[in-house]
Amino acid sequence: ADFLLCFSLGATKDMGKMLGGDEEKDPDAAKKEEERQEALRQQEEERKAKYAKMEAEREVMRQGIRDKVG
16 A cells, blocks of 8 residues: 555655665765755745746736726
8 A cells, every 4th residue: 555655646766765665875865865955945936936926917917907997
């Protein structure tokens, strides 16, 4: 059941370790994980900026409609 759950969630090699599988020794694992976390933070910031810009454009459009109708 754990395999199917992880597989459906897009399991990675690292997830097997979390479930108690064999852990590979990687001397740079902490550095790689830190870089991965930083990349995820950067992607999240870019995504938020993109959606904030889109929402601002929508609000300008909404205000234009309000001015015409109101």
